[in-house]
Amino acid sequence: MTQGAIEIENLSKEYPYGFLNLKKKMSLEGLTMRVEDGEVFGFLGPNGAGKSTTIKLLMRLIFPSAGTARILGKSIDDVSMHGSIGYLPEQPYFYDYLTAHEMLDYFARFHGLTANDRSARVAVMLKKVGLDTAKKIQLRKYSKGMLQRVGLAQAILHDPQVVVLDEPMSGLDPLGRREVRDIILELKREGRTVLFSTHVLSDAEMLCDRVGVIVGGKLRGMGAPGELLDMKAQGMEILFELSGVPGNLPLLTKATRTGERYRAQLPETELYEALDALKAASARILLVTQIKPTLEEYFMHLVEADRAQASAVEVSGK
Amino acid sequence: MRNVQTVAANTFREAVRDRVLYNLVFFALLMMGAAILVGQISIGIERDVIVSLGLTAISVIGIFIAIFLGVALVSREMDKRTLYALLAKPVKRWEFLLGKFFGLVMTLTVNTAAMAAGLYIALWSVNHALLKSDTYVLVAVYLILLKLALIVALALLFSCFTTPFLAILFTAGMYVAGLLAGDLRTVHGVELDPGTLRLMRGISYLLPNFENFNVMGAVVHGRGVSAAIAWQATLYAILYIAIVLMGAAVVFSRRNLK
Numbered sequence: 001m002t003q004g005a006i007e008i009e010n011l012s013k014e015y016p017y018g019f020l021n022l023k024k025k026m027s028l029e030g031l032t033m034r035v036e037d038g039e040v041f042g043f044l045g046p047n048g049a050g051k052s053t054t055i056k057l058l059m060r061l062i063f064p065s066a067g068t069a070r071i072l073g074k075s076i077d078d079v080s081m082h083g084s085i086g087y088l089p090e091q092p093y094f095y096d097y098l099t100a101h102e103m104l105d106y107f108a109r110f111h112g113l114t115a116n117d118r119s120a121r122v123a124v125m126l127k128k129v130g131l132d133t134a135k136k137i138q139l140r141k142y143s144k145g146m147l148q149r150v151g152l153a154q155a156i157l158h159d160p161q162v163v164v165l166d167e168p169m170s171g172l173d174p175l176g177r178r179e180v181r182d183i184i185l186e187l188k189r190e191g192r193t194v195l196f197s198t199h200v201l202s203d204a205e206m207l208c209d210r211v212g213v214i215v216g217g218k219l220r221g222m223g224a225p226g227e228l229l230d231m232k233a234q235g236m237e238i239l240f241e242l243s244g245v246p247g248n249l250p251l252l253t254k255a256t257r258t259g260e261r262y263r264a265q266l267p268e269t270e271l272y273e274a275l276d277a278l279k280a281a282s283a284r285i286l287l288v289t290q291i292k293p294t295l296e297e298y299f300m301h302l303v304e305a306d307r308a309q310a311s312a313v314e315v316s317g318k
Numbered sequence: 319m320r321n322v323q324t325v326a327a328n329t330f331r332e333a334v335r336d337r338v339l340y341n342l343v344f345f346a347l348l349m350m351g352a353a354i355l356v357g358q359i360s361i362g363i364e365r366d367v368i369v370s371l372g373l374t375a376i377s378v379i380g381i382f383i384a385i386f387l388g389v390a391l392v393s394r395e396m397d398k399r400t401l402y403a404l405l406a407k408p409v410k411r412w413e414f415l416l417g418k419f420f421g422l423v424m425t426l427t428v429n430t431a432a433m434a435a436g437l438y439i440a441l442w443s444v445n446h447a448l449l450k451s452d453t454y455v456l457v458a459v460y461l462i463l464l465k466l467a468l469i470v471a472l473a474l475l476f477s478c479f480t481t482p483f484l485a486i487l488f489t490a491g492m493y494v495a496g497l498l499a500g501d502l503r504t505v506h507g508v509e510l511d512p513g514t515l516r517l518m519r520g521i522s523y524l525l526p527n528f529e530n531f532n533v534m535g536a537v538v539h540g541r542g543v544s545a546a547i548a549w550q551a552t553l554y555a556i557l558y559i560a561i562v563l564m565g566a567a568v569v570f571s572r573r574n575l576k
């Protein structure tokens with residue numbers, strides 16, 4: 001088996017809480033997954049699902065209660081591997097007494113770049129994230145989106161092999177989102193591995209080779225966006241016009257009406273039967289389309305399933 | 319070691335930009351006021367007053383900076399989460415800690431050196447000359463600096479496992495306890511049983527003995543300070559600081575950031 005860029009095995013994290021920290025809350029439960037080399041992997045999940053927890057565990061900012069993980073074949077305990085990974089924290093915050101230029105230069109020093117390389121790299125990065133004109137301004141005067149951009153710049157400053165981004169699009173304007181998407185695609189083209197968490201499902205659908213959906217600290221689904229969507233039952237939608245008094249068409253009970261136009265959804269198996277009936281009633285058929293489930297629906301489906309299960313546990317616990 | 323240097327340089331830059339060195343203005347005003355005042359009294363103790371006032375101010379101002387900034391060094395970075403991006407670089411946690419320590423010690427060195435220069439100017443202005451015994455003022459300042467470095471190390475240690483507020487209390491408490499360590503050692507209580515006495519003596523040796531760094535009495539009265547005392551204090555400080563920093567590194571290396 002080839003080695004994945006990120007391999008996570010049974011990773012768990014519990015936080016103590018309550019009186020004297022006696023109670024434990026599982027923020028992440030036995031996460032096992034791998035991100036392949038050169039893959040763009042999207043990490044999805046509702047608020048508090050455990051996405052940032054996973055990422056922080058990978059970055060050694062917090063320590064797991066159980067389990068292990070490897071990045072580029074090296075244990076996450078091995079900090080030397082940090083030379084080839086980049087990380088954008090959630091809601092990044094940096095030394096506010098530095099300018100963007102100084103901050104990037106400071107971080108570049110840890111990668112052992114010479115003074116010339118540093119200034120060249122920093123200039124390229126500032127341009128790439130669109131902060132070229134603001135580079136001499138102290139970060140305390142930066143807006144949220146500008147901070148996000150500097151954060152992205154420091155994450156990819158050193159040409160890392162693996163890039164981990166915690167909600168890279170948050171706080172960005174539409175142009176910024178577009179730029180971040182382009183940067184992620186560029187990283188992919190260069191053969192780098194990208195793991196990013198997001199709430200914006202359309203971004204995930206557009207960018208990711210595979211996504212993982214995490215709900216309540218557990219991984220609930222994983223696969224290519226296309227595959228995942230195929231797993232849900234699909235249907236058809238018919239749009240038609242019917243003038244005059246409609247007869248006793250069975251389809252009409254399912255349809256929503258706007259003037260003379262009707263829109264009806266039905267399972268694929270009933271399509272031809274319905275079309276024949278419409279033809280007999282001399283309806284004008286305008287459009288027949290397949291209903292494509294979006295990642296959003298898939299996501300909602302998983303989240304609702306989790307909620308239902310959680311309340312079932314509560315009930316049976318009583 | 320390069321990483322330590324980089325962090326230290328940035329810590330110094332932070333202190334400068336946060337206007338920490340502005341305390342020097344206060345010190346300068348104090349020294350000027352004192353020089354003018356004693357110049358008017360002129361009963362032959364001008365020098366002693368200036369030296370003792372100057373050294374006390376250098377020590378007190380330094381202690382405040384060492385405790386408050388020392389505790390803030392790491393806790394502020396954890397609080398504001400500026401540490402997150404940094405620790406994802408190829409930087410070990412102990413390197414970060416050591417860099418922070420040296421950065422603040424560097425700041426304190428510059429600050430203390432500037433105050434010492436101010437003290438010499440004040441001395442010159444009242445005596446219109448510098449005496450040979452005045453060189454010992456420099457030794458006293460050096461020992462104060464060692465003391466400050468030790469306080470920074472303690473502040474760093476406490477801030478690694480408790481809240482900033484408690485860390486400030488603990489560091490200040492350690493300082494006061496360390497000043498009393500000598501007294502604890504020489505207690506001859508008749509009413510105390512030998513077990514308690516031994517325990518007290520044991521504790522007194524564990525506490526940082528801040529009296530080791532105090533040569534003010536001798537320097538104020540123009541007496542010299544033997545090289546042995548300076549060397550002993552230096553060694554003591556280095557050893558104690560090394561142990562405290564190692565403890566801090568152990569605690570910090572397993573600490574979950576929030």
Ligand SMILES: Nc1ncnc2c1ncn2[C@@H]1O[C@H](COP(=O)(O)OP(=O)(O)OP(=O)(O)O)[C@@H](O)[C@H]1O
Pocket residue numbers: 015016027045046047048049050051052053054090575576
């Ligand atoms: N320091 C902490 N102490 C206690 N509980 C924590 C701590 N940090 C996170 N948690 C808990 O862990 C769970 C997962 O949090 P996490 O930040 O990983 O969520 P997330 O998926 O990133 O959510 P979001 O989309 O809001 O960023 C949450 O329930 C949170 O309350």
Ligand SMILES: [Mg+2]
Pocket residue numbers: 051052053090166
């Ligand atoms: Mg998060």
